[in-house]
Amino acid sequence: xxxxxxxxxxxxxxxxxxxxxxxxxxxxxxxxxxxxxxxxxxxxxxxxxxxxxxxxxxxxxxxxxxxxxxxxxxxxxxxxxxxxxxxxxxxxxxxxxxxxxxxxxxxxxxxxxxxxxxxxxxxxxxxxxxxxxxxxxxxxxxxxxxxxxxxxxxxxxxxxxxxxxxxxxxxxxxxxxxxxxxxxxxxxxxxxxxxxxxxxxxxxxxxxxxxxxxxxxxxxxxxxxxxxxxxxxxxxxxxxxxxxxxxxxxxxxxxxxxxxxxxxxxxxxxxxxxxxxxxxxxxxxxxxxxxxxxxxxxxxxxxxxxxxxxxxxxxxxxxxxxxxxxxxxxxxxxxxxxxxxxxxxxxxxxxxxxxxxxxxxxxxxxxxxxxxxxxxxxxxxxxxxxxxxxxxxxxxxxxxxxxxxxxxxxxxxxxxxxxxxxxxxxxxxxxxxxxxxxxxxxxxxxxxxxxxxxxxx
Numbered sequence: 001x002x003x004x005x006x007x008x009x010x011x012x013x014x015x016x017x018x019x020x021x022x023x024x025x026x027x028x029x030x031x032x033x034x035x036x037x038x039x040x041x042x043x044x045x046x047x048x049x050x051x052x053x054x055x056x057x058x059x060x061x062x063x064x065x066x067x068x069x070x071x072x073x074x075x076x077x078x079x080x081x082x083x084x085x086x087x088x089x090x091x092x093x094x095x096x097x098x099x100x101x102x103x104x105x106x107x108x109x110x111x112x113x114x115x116x117x118x119x120x121x122x123x124x125x126x127x128x129x130x131x132x133x134x135x136x137x138x139x140x141x142x143x144x145x146x147x148x149x150x151x152x153x154x155x156x157x158x159x160x161x162x163x164x165x166x167x168x169x170x171x172x173x174x175x176x177x178x179x180x181x182x183x184x185x186x187x188x189x190x191x192x193x194x195x196x197x198x199x200x201x202x203x204x205x206x207x208x209x210x211x212x213x214x215x216x217x218x219x220x221x222x223x224x225x226x227x228x229x230x231x232x233x234x235x236x237x238x239x240x241x242x243x244x245x246x247x248x249x250x251x252x253x254x255x256x257x258x259x260x261x262x263x264x265x266x267x268x269x270x271x272x273x274x275x276x277x278x279x280x281x282x283x284x285x286x287x288x289x290x291x292x293x294x295x296x297x298x299x300x301x302x303x304x305x306x307x308x309x310x311x312x313x314x315x316x317x318x319x320x321x322x323x324x325x326x327x328x329x330x331x332x333x334x335x336x337x338x339x340x341x342x343x344x345x346x347x348x349x350x351x352x353x354x355x356x357x358x359x360x361x362x363x364x365x366x367x368x369x370x371x372x373x374x375x376x377x378x379x380x381x382x383x384x385x386x387x388x389x390x391x392x393x394x395x396x397x398x399x400x401x402x403x404x405x406x407x408x409x410x411x412x413x414x415x416x417x418x419x420x421x422x423x424x425x426x427x428x429x430x431x432x433x434x435x436x437x438x439x440x441x442x443x444x445x446x447x448x449x450x451x452x453x454x455x456x457x
Contacts, residue, residue: 117299161247
């Protein structure tokens with residue numbers, strides 16, 4: 001386990017877009033956003049999106065998608081193959097390298113938790129997500145927040161003979177795309193002070209699947225805490241059929257099958273202190289020092305990228321910033337300009353079943369897309385190249401802000417033709433474009449220097 005991880009064991013359309021009309025200096029920029037402060041521990045870089053899914057195969061109950069940040073700070077997949085890499089950055093002819101390590105990232109506030117929609121543990125009867133209920137009607141789900149804990153205190157003072165623990169698992173505990181992050185799920189026995197007496201099993205960067213047993217006879221006569229700790233990324237851990245029997249068949253676990261539909265017999269941690277504001281290490285590209293930042297709120301539809309281009313030289317640098325954007329719909333995407341703004345587009349999948357997405361790019365120099373011309377015709381393009389011509393003054397900075405929107409809806413499932421609209425995504429994108437400078441939620445988690453340097457809103 002990474003020593004920097006704090007674990008709280010608790011119990012073909014081309015738009016040529018003008019470079020004006022969004023002057024931040026003339027807009028009413030109130031109230032002030034929440035600015036960031038530095039933190040010292042390592043979070044996940046595959047960040048759960050806690051939104052309900054209206055189709056099948058959510059990542060977990062109440063968790064439709066995830067923001068899987070790649071080694072170049074693009075988004076890799078989205079959880080439902082909405083993307084095949086999106087917001088991959090190039091300065092001039094030089095790409096932002098695919099080499100970020102967890103150890104060089106900066107993690108910043110605001111911290112997120114249950115009040116922002118994040119979940120650590122739930123009991124669900126869901127049978128439509130990636131990992132459904134194991135047996136019976138309910139199972140427990142530990143979410144991939146980097147710190148999700150399920151625990152029960154067990155009194156073994158009356159145990160006789162052999163004490164055997166058994167439990168069933170499904171799911172997986174994985175490393176993120178950026179090397180060096182949390183990656184392990186483990187089952188441990190703790191004493192009354194919380195000290196680990198024994199690690200029963202662990203799963204590192206791997207599936208956790210099957211039925212398992214452990215001999216706990218050594219703890220007969222004691223009071224122990226059985227603890228399931230999910231510190232990995234991407235997938236949930238599903239737990240069921242937890243049982244602790246002695247030789248006389250006495251059961252010491254309460255509601256080990258979770259058939260009560262709740263967690264009254266168990267102790268869980270509350271999702272808290274989650275970091276969802278990450279900044280890359282700096283890379284020098286064609287004379288500019290470049291950093292990339294990602295920020296989101298657990299239950300929001302949108303994630304935000306802020307790319308800062310700093311000029312350490314004594315001369316102005318003029319260049320073109322390009323973004324490689326590829327959808328997972330692979331030519332089946334129904335793509336259209338947002339009905340309320342030219343600064344955003346929406347795409348829903350007309351052939352492969354991916355969920356709806358939006359892209360708010362602001363005042364770009366160009367943005368090109370080709371929509372499919374019918375449901376399942378495969379005449380579109382998955383590529384949405386986007387460019388910004390910028391001039392970074394000597395000793396100065398320019399920042400470009402982009403938003404991606406992901407929903408739990410697949411408009412293509414009910415659409416009868418290409419006129420269908422992903423209304424939830426449309427509304428979210430329009431709100432960002434219209435209110436970026438007046439609603440602080442869209443600038444929360446930025447530094448004042450980043451805000452001052454924004455060029456495309």
